[in-house]
Amino acid sequence: MATPTGELDQDQVREFLERVAGDGAAAFAALATSIGARLGLYEAMAGAGALTSGQLAERTGLAERYVREWLAVQVAGEYVRRDPAADTYVLPDEHAAVLADPSAPTYFVGAFRMLKPLYAVEDDLMRAYRTGEGVGWDEHGPELYEGTADFFRPGYVGMLTQEWLPALDGVVAKLERGARVADVGCGFGVSTLLMAQAFPNSRFHGFDYHAHSIGAARREAEKQGLRDRVMFDVAPAAEFPGSGYDLVAFFDCLHDLGDPGAAFRRSRETLAEDGTVLAVEPNASAEPSELVGPIGRAFAATSATLCLPGAVAQHGPQALGNHPGEAALREIAAEAGLRSWRLATESMTNRVYEIRP
Ligand SMILES: C[S@@+](CC[C@H](N)C(=O)[O-])C[C@H]1O[C@@H](n2cnc3c(N)ncnc32)[C@H](O)[C@@H]1O
The missing domain is CATH 1.10.10.10 (Winged helix-like DNA-binding domain superfamily/Winged helix DNA-binding domain)
Incomplete structure (x- = not known):
């Protein structure tokens, strides 16, 4: 020293x-x-x-x-x-x-449940810091995935159908009439199932590359009696199946992908005419000096120990971390042919982007 x-x-x-x-x-x-x-x-x-x-x-x-x-x-x-x-x-x-x-929008225990699996990979993280390699999202203990669902659920319960979807141009009207929705990187399908509950005329397809999470999402859909309108399948974000989606959504996962550009390209290919891409991302600045305070600090900490190592492990062209800044995301979208970009709304913790070709 x-x-x-x-x-x-x-x-x-x-x-x-x-x-x-x-x-x-x-x-x-x-x-x-x-x-x-x-x-x-x-x-x-x-x-x-x-x-x-x-x-x-x-x-x-x-x-x-x-x-x-x-x-x-x-x-x-x-x-x-x-x-x-x-x-x-x-x-x-x-x-x-x-x-x-756990059903309250103010519930905040998920973060604590994520600590055990994160500390368990401390040695792997140290190795990653030395070598520049990653620690994959799929290399953690099961509590990480349960904790993540618990961590995000309250925000979705409080904001998704009340604030975020209504902030998108014309999307709620389509969902009420009957729309096709892809929820990419859906994890346990918390967002998928909340949307399905709110819009009974629409069909929802959740995709994630992590089979364990898709299994949990299917079980929850069964429990909620939604298997007729909600499907969950294992698929990487760059290759999720289907076409004619009125809405392709990425909830708190775009920055976790090794190749967000490929996910945007696939979204564009699968969008219906006049379809919308929705990206919900952390409300955290790319500038470290603007991360001071509990929210910025929590995002920075999870980025350095979970999001960035997870994206690096996918060996894609980009490993963004969870606070790459709007400009970086916007540029990746434009390169993928999604040139219309609007900050639809934001909360203390999230920014909600409406993206179109
Ligand atoms: C932070 S979690 C968010 C999960 C879920 N959207 C939610 O809000 O609860 C990130 C998710 O992205 C998924 N993911 C990471 N890389 C992926 C890829 N290349 N293709 C598909 N899913 C991926 C992970 O498996 C994980 O479920």
């Missing part, structure tokens, strides 16, 4: 140390959050009012001693309120909306 030159400002050192130590504490606590979500502890506390550790242990069938220790983490992080006199704990309803209800 190079020796620092000049006197250190000790106040700045202490201030920075506090910030990093806070990040470390949050990282330690993240494991308890994941355990609590997986063991149903938050769910058991939701709407239950004040509980003792014994009552919570009984509700969940868990060992009281561990539950008590877990509750201390929750109190320390101000996730749970404690009444020392009564020896009880409460999960406020507002916190339950974030921690306990």
Whole structure:
């Protein structure tokens, strides 16, 4: 390590140390959050009012001693309120909306579920950083894919049919009449199934190159009784089958592809006349100094450990990372013959692009 030159400002050192130590504490606590979500502890506390550790242990069938220790983490992080006199704990309803209800648009536990599989490939990532090779999306443990679906679901539940599709010119009217839709890189099909629920006259085809995800998507379609109008098939984005699609959608996956240009070319080939390509991408700047803050930081971190290595593993012409910037995406689309580009709408976390030939 190079020796620092000049006197250190000790106040700045202490201030920075506090910030990093806070990040470390949050990282330690993240494991308890994941355990609590997986063991149903938050769910058991939701709407239950004040509980003792014994009552919570009984509700969940868990060992009281561990539950008590877990509750201390929750109190320390101000996730749970404690009444020392009564020896009880409460999960406020507002916190339950974030921690306990997977169908709520504010649920934020998916990120914690992604940590275990990401840490599991730390050595592979270090090798990738040394060699420039990738770590494929398909090389992770199953929790990564479940966590990803949990991570994106709340945003789609809150925005997809209410804000994003209506922001596209004429698309909702077509979907109401009966349209053909391809959802490329669909993962567990969360977006596909939400659209199918909302538009009963339309047919939906989800594609992903990852067979495990397609299996999960098919099971969910079956469970929701949608197999007659929703199909899921394994197919790479550059070669997905079909034609005459009124809408070809890429939800949070365009930047994960090794060859986004080929995916755009295939979209153009399969579009119906007057069809639309929809790309939902992270709302994160290509300029690192604009990534300061929790959202930009989360995108930057997942890009460096998941999205970029996944795209590199596909040995395509581009590995974008999840914040390549609008100009880069627009140029790739134009080269693929999709020259009409419009930012249809944006939220704190996403930008929604309407793209046409
Ligand atoms: C971040 S996940 C998003 C999944 C899904 N769209 C969602 O929003 O939940 C990225 C997805 O892109 C898929 N993917 C990556 N490269 C692909 C490729 N070349 N062809 C098809 N799918 C691909 C992955 O398997 C994964 O399901």
